[in-house]
Amino acid sequence: MSVLDDIIAGVREDLEARKLKVSLAQLQDLIAARDPALDAWAALGGDSPRAGVKVIAEVKRRSPSKGALAEIADPARLAGKYADGGAAVISVLTEERRFGGSLADLDAVRAAVGIPVLRKDFTCDPYQIWEARAHGADLILLIVAALGDAELAEYLALAHELGMNALVETHTSEEVQRAVAAGARIIGVNVRNLKTLDVDRSVFGSLAGLIPAEALVVAESGVRDADDVRAYAGHGANAVLVGEALVSHATPGERIAEFGSAGAAAISAAAISAEATATADSGRALS
Numbered sequence: 001m002s003v004l005d006d007i008i009a010g011v012r013e014d015l016e017a018r019k020l021k022v023s024l025a026q027l028q029d030l031i032a033a034r035d036p037a038l039d040a041w042a043a044l045g046g047d048s049p050r051a052g053v054k055v056i057a058e059v060k061r062r063s064p065s066k067g068a069l070a071e072i073a074d075p076a077r078l079a080g081k082y083a084d085g086g087a088a089v090i091s092v093l094t095e096e097r098r099f100g101g102s103l104a105d106l107d108a109v110r111a112a113v114g115i116p117v118l119r120k121d122f123t124c125d126p127y128q129i130w131e132a133r134a135h136g137a138d139l140i141l142l143i144v145a146a147l148g149d150a151e152l153a154e155y156l157a158l159a160h161e162l163g164m165n166a167l168v169e170t171h172t173s174e175e176v177q178r179a180v181a182a183g184a185r186i187i188g189v190n191v192r193n194l195k196t197l198d199v200d201r202s203v204f205g206s207l208a209g210l211i212p213a214e215a216l217v218v219a220e221s222g223v224r225d226a227d228d229v230r231a232y233a234g235h236g237a238n239a240v241l242v243g244e245a246l247v248s249h250a251t252p253g254e255r256i257a258e259f260g261s262a263g264a265a266a267i268s269a270a271a272i273s274a275e276a277t278a279t280a281d282s283g284r285a286l287s
């Protein structure tokens, strides 16, 4: 059994227990009392020309690959620091067994910030999508490797019906094709293989070019410093999703600002170089 299969088996067990406590009708009542979801597409720059790289900052307590990452006594306070540093979206890992997260973390973060919040979990049942919205999420995660084509299309449609966006996560060219065929508009390339936990940053460069220009591209995992952000930006990332490098840092807000500047500088350098090439080409054509 792969790590991903094992995580999903645990998620399914926990889900059955939650379903017994809170019915779908109760989730629907909670949703009816909520403000509409915030526009994560716009927050990630979907409506404007690509001027920079947005940061999706993650509240991540521990992970299967690294164990304990940080003692997060107050997720709301951490999320406030992320938002003050310029994060576009806050990601909250809600999976309990392997990541130490919870819906309580999502509630706390939702109440603390006015920017879109991603419920980061291993979605394998539509109930989790209703639950995400009921707890104030604006964006959900759909991992292509964990879903069949019909489920992917159904879950994407349900997220949109509830006014949310979905970050559709891929790791192979076949998964990118499946995400595109399902109509995903925000496509993540996770450089961490969720079956083996290996991190290979070069995966982003090999897959990002397969994603159509109309979609937003998110580079997920493995950001250690500004150089990694520059590299992802150079390969076309609209956003980076960062967990460990933020939760383990004394001043995460400053880190986010640094990552944002690095991404913007990489994009303007690429634009200047493309313009210089175009000028040289037109000069050659005229001579």
Ligand SMILES: O=C(O)c1ccccc1NCC(=O)[C@H](O)[C@H](O)COP(=O)(O)O
Pocket (backbone or CB within 6 Å): 003, 058, 060, 063, 064, 065, 066, 190, 192, 194, 197, 220, 221, 222, 223, 241, 242, 243, 244, 245
């Ligand atoms: O982080 C893990 O070890 C992990 C293992 C198995 C499934 C998912 C896992 N992480 C989820 C993520 O995608 C990351 O939390 C996210 O991309 C941030 O990664 P990082 O910046 O490397 O902490």
